Amino acid sequence: MARRSLAPALAGGFHVKVFNLRCDQDHRFEGWFGSDADRQRQLSEGLLTCPLCSSADVTLLPSAPRVQLNRGVEPDPSAATSTAVAPPKGSGGQTAATLQAAWIQAVQHVIAHTDDVGAQFADEARRIHYGEAESRGIRGQATHQETLELVDEGIDVVRLPVPELLKGPLQ
Numbered sequence: 001m002a003r004r005s006l007a008p009a010l011a012g013g014f015h016v017k018v019f020n021l022r023c024d025q026d027h028r029f030e031g032w033f034g035s036d037a038d039r040q041r042q043l044s045e046g047l048l049t050c051p052l053c054s055s056a057d058v059t060l061l062p063s064a065p066r067v068q069l070n071r072g073v074e075p076d077p078s079a080a081t082s083t084a085v086a087p088p089k090g091s092g093g094q095t096a097a098t099l100q101a102a103w104i105q106a107v108q109h110v111i112a113h114t115d116d117v118g119a120q121f122a123d124e125a126r127r128i129h130y131g132e133a134e135s136r137g138i139r140g141q142a143t144h145q146e147t148l149e150l151v152d153e154g155i156d157v158v159r160l161p162v163p164e165l166l167k168g169p170l171q
Contacts, residue, residue, distance in 0.1 A: 025050065110160060114136075119140065
């Protein structure tokens with residue numbers, strides 16, 4: 001599929017509204033829409049979902065839009081006031097966005113370096129553990145009960161939620 005640039009549309013007077021959004025799991029992300037009505041329509045039709053967990057329970061976060069009244073004249077950044085926010089004590093300076101980005105990068109690494117065995121995860125993990133199959137990193141789906149049984153057998157298992165956007169082919 002060919003990608004189109006937004007530059008011609010923007011030059012022709014098309015305006016994009018960027019909204020800060022949050023899902024019910026407190027994942028924060030941006031949404032780009034032609035208008036607020038377009039955002040509301042997509043939300044009401046269930047088309048607006050969190051890119052990390054696919055939750056359709058998405059709310060609009062407050063934002064401070066930048067309004068440019070004089071074309072070609074950039075605002076004076078020294079005249080603007082800002083509010084600084086410090087991360088919670090003990091967080092090591094990590095913000096939610098930084099942690100989300102690191103988590104997505106870790107999931108991408110796991111996906112790129114493991115074999116997907118799907119619903120056969122528990123059986124394949126046992127075969128590897130007992131030397132009946134080649135030792136390698138695998139991923140797949142297992143029920144809670146299967147996971148507990150694997151742990152009882154001494155098989156290392158890590159639950160790793162994978163966002164919908166990463167379940168397709170990596171590009």
